[in-house]
Amino acid sequence: MPLATTRRSGLVDQVIEQMRSAIAGGEWKVGERIPTEPELVAALGVGRNTVREAVRALSHAGLLEVRQGDGTFVRATSEFSGAVRRLAGTELRDVLQVRRILEVEGARMAAEHRTDADLTELTELLARRDRSMVAKDYEAGVDQDAAFHIAVVRCSHNALLAELYSGLTEIVRASVASTVDATPRNADIDHGGLLTAIRERDADRAAAEAGGFLDELIAGIEAD
Structure with a gap:
């Protein structure tokens, strides 16, 4: 550099x-x-x-x-993100619960406020993510999965929410990687329903889709 x-x-x-x-x-x-x-x-x-x-x-x-x-x-990429990482520690459940709080409302607002350009970006990110996961290129798939979730929240066009969520970038990626590493079947999680709901501007369905897979991951951790 x-x-x-x-x-x-x-x-x-x-x-x-x-x-x-x-x-x-x-x-x-x-x-x-x-x-x-x-x-x-x-x-x-x-x-x-x-x-x-x-x-x-x-x-x-x-x-x-x-x-x-x-x-x-x-x-970490910022002081805020560094502080979040210290607070999050190794409790994956805590990270997933915080993600759920932000991502559910982010998805709801994304369905209401997304633009055509936003939809194109989300479609491309999810397609790359799915190709990587099918090819078992989990490292690339994790990066693309995290990028998709970050883009969904950004498509809410709520600047404060997007800024808060961007501070979680590292732990979002780490939580995705942890769930894939712990249970490879989690790589098969389908986000197509979330993308469809955002495309169709169905806010309630988008929120349900965003929360549904996180609820499954949290339940799996609590059952272990």
């Missing part, structure tokens, strides 16, 4: 902002290791202490995770 050489004032804040931008913009992806300390020093034209302080600040904010002997990895 090309990083601009910083000015000599406010070096730590500048480095933090550049690193935050690299994370938020997807240049450094969640789960990936960021450049090493010497690489960052050379790219930014600052000292090691400045880089270390910036990394420390972003780690405290939840965006980065320092693994001794292994490097520094991207943990």
Whole structure:
């Protein structure tokens, strides 16, 4: 990632902002290791202490995770998302319950407010997701499944709801991956009914479809 050489004032804040931008913009992806300390020093034209302080600040904010002997990895794309990940912990049921609260109303509003362009995007995302799952390319399928759910909420055209849900991006993907890994049959979950309801502007059905498969996953966890 090309990083601009910083000015000599406010070096730590500048480095933090550049690193935050690299994370938020997807240049450094969640789960990936960021450049090493010497690489960052050379790219930014600052000292090691400045880089270390910036990394420390972003780690405290939840965006980065320092693994001794292994490097520094991207943990979340924003402070909000990092906080959510810390709160969510390893309780998959909690994550699914929060997803249900947001996704049911998101789907209801998507059916009411979606545009033709929204519908095209949802159709393409779901088609790619289904192809990946049929091919047992679960890693790609999980990414596309999460992207589909995020797009559904975005199609609600409620900016606040979409922003709140976008903060859950990492744990949405993690929860999808967890359910697929734990029970491969969950890869066969059909979201076609949800897409049809949104296409037909059937808000009640869209809400029921969005909540139905999550209810099944939650029930399965509670039964274990």
